[in-house]
Amino acid sequence: MTASRKLIAGNWKMNGLSADAKERVAALVSFVAQKPDNSFDMVICPPATLIRDVSSGLQGSHITCGGQDCHAEASGAFTGNISAPMLKDMGCTHVILGHSERRQYHAETDEQVSAKAKAAHAAGLIAIVCVGETDEQRTAGQQDAIVTKQLQNSLPDGCTAENTVVAYEPVWAIGTGKTASSDDIRNMHAVIRRVVSEKIKDGDKLRLLYGGSVKGANAAEILHIDHVDGVLVGGASLKADEFGAIAAAA
């Protein structure tokens, strides 16, 4: 995988039951099969309850499956949690970590995200580490400093372009229909590229995704911005045709 192939990642969040998941996956697999020379990689991150169904539906396609979170420990007395080796065991290739909904509703800190990313790497998973500023932080002009600090503290030693992806998701753009402007994305991705290149040996090759109200209609513009190597899609990934339209723009 190189950064020249875009990564189209879908985050289903806490949505879906097995029947609609199977239907959505079948539609995506047939969409991708019609694009044999496509220029994108695709990963779907369903709720944990659907990982088995999704990974078995994806077999034979080049689409892979990911988790939405993992625990920093491989096993133990952590009721309700799922570990990185468990995700790997179910066929996952990726795991989303430090999503703003985890940071907000579960009070996840950068340090916890870093420990989880370390666990993901140890299990052989690619960590999709999310960063992004809130509306208030942007209004105060603090976005570069906030995202820089998140990156410095959330990316553990041992990150490489092979085992880590960074997703820039401004909190105010998630699920709001308010996409960041192309200039905002370009500027922030340049900051992120600089920070990851300083911190990680092959950070110049590490994939940087944008996320926040991405849909078929704005995907082409976003995917052509410098240092945008893919997108992390929430709401629009729940509709196979819309998600297919995003991938088609890659």
Ligand code: PGA
């Ligand atoms: P959205 O969510 O596409 O619905 O804005 C993105 C995300 O939370 O990853």
